[in-house]
Amino acid sequence: MLTGVRFPSQEIGSDRAVVRDWALQAADAGFSYIVVNDHVVGVDPDSRPDYGAGFPDGAQRTAAAYSVDTEFHEPLTTIAHLSALCPDLGFSTGVLVCPQRQTALVAKQAAQVDILTGGRLRLGIGVGWNPVEYEAMGADFRTRGRxxxxxxxxxxxxxxxxxxxxxxEFDRVVGVGLEPRPPQRPIPVWMGGWSDIVLDRIGRMADGWYHGREWEPDVSEKFEVIAAAAERVGRPASDIGLEGAVELRYGLDGIEKRVQRWAEANATHLVVDPMHAGCHGSEHLDHLARIAARLSLRG
Structure with a gap:
């Protein structure tokens, strides 16, 4: 099981020296990869009273903590920069809201990042949950699954x-090609989400499931949905990766057991999420050091 760390996009700030030092510290600590999450625009709930209406509970909680004041570093350009600092680490988007973007442009950007990382990119994608952001991007929220x-x-x-x-149905890509193409042909595509519709989609077409949350008792049951979908299209479920998470918003207590639960669930990847633990800016450097010491990634 590879252990990575989430870039604290919403909390690290815009001091490039802090960003640099954090990435170098992550590499020195023994993490195998860095995950960068995604949003393009925030929403002002005062001017958009429809924001959050009818969302599932999980999306409501996210919406409550996500506004025009929330910082999100753009994931692909951030990864390109971090990869120059940390040439031995892998990188993943966790997750890129793909249906609100132009498909050919995503292909081009991801190919370039894969080149710059030396073939160490996993493209994590998802359908998202924010119709206001889709509107700002000129995309149709209702057709995002298809x-x-x-x-x-x-x-x-x-x-x-x-x-x-x-x-x-959505894109006409006829008589065209993309150069330079990426070292990985194709780049691994992982998908995030938890609904049965998403799990079925992962089983049919994704290289892995980006779970992205703490271990839950129904993880194995949900992966069975993925496995059943894979079987229907003739894919071995063993080819589909699983990425769990340890969220430091819940503290460091019992972190060893929380990691072990994911290992027992046959996770191939585990991302440590340092956010929402009371740290901002350069405080994330000391926070990362505490996490690394507790996990003993260097043995």
Whole structure:
């Protein structure tokens, strides 16, 4: 099980020296990879009273903590920068809201990042939950599920074929190609989410499930949904990765047991999320040191 750490995008601030020192410290501590999350714009709930209406409970909690004041560093450009500082680490988006973006542009950007990282990118994608952000991006929130499935096919085609001919429901990518193509052909595509619809989609077409939360008792049950979908399309479920998380918002108490639960669930990856633990800016350097000492990643 590879252990990574989430870049504290919302809390680290914009001092590039702090960003640099944090990344170097993550590499020195023995983490295998860095995950960077995604939002393009925040929402002012005072001017958008519809924001959060009808969301599932999880999305309501997220919406309550996410506004125009929340900082999100753009994930792909951040990864490109961090990879120059940490040439031995892997990188992942966790997760990029793909259906609100232009498919060919995502393919181009991801290919370039894969080149700069030396083939060490995992592209984590998801459908998102924020219709206001979709509106700002000029995308249709209602069709995001169908669109992400088409996008995965187009992304892989652009990464692996010299000439692509896909005339889809949402994108017409006909008689075109993308160069330079990435070292990984294709780049691994992981998907985030927890609903049965998403789990079925992961089983049919994703390289891994980005769970992204603390271990829950129903993890194995949910992975069975993934496995069943994989079996229907002739895929071995063993080829599908699982990425769990340890969230430091719940403290360091019992962290060893929390990690062990993911190992027992056959997780292939585990990301440590240092956010929402009361740290901001350079405080995240000491916080990361405490986490690394507790996990003893260097043995």
């Amino acid at each position: 669109r992400i499935e088409e996008q995965v096919s187009i992304l892989r085609a652009l990464w692996t074929r010299q000439v692509v001919d896909v005339d889809g």
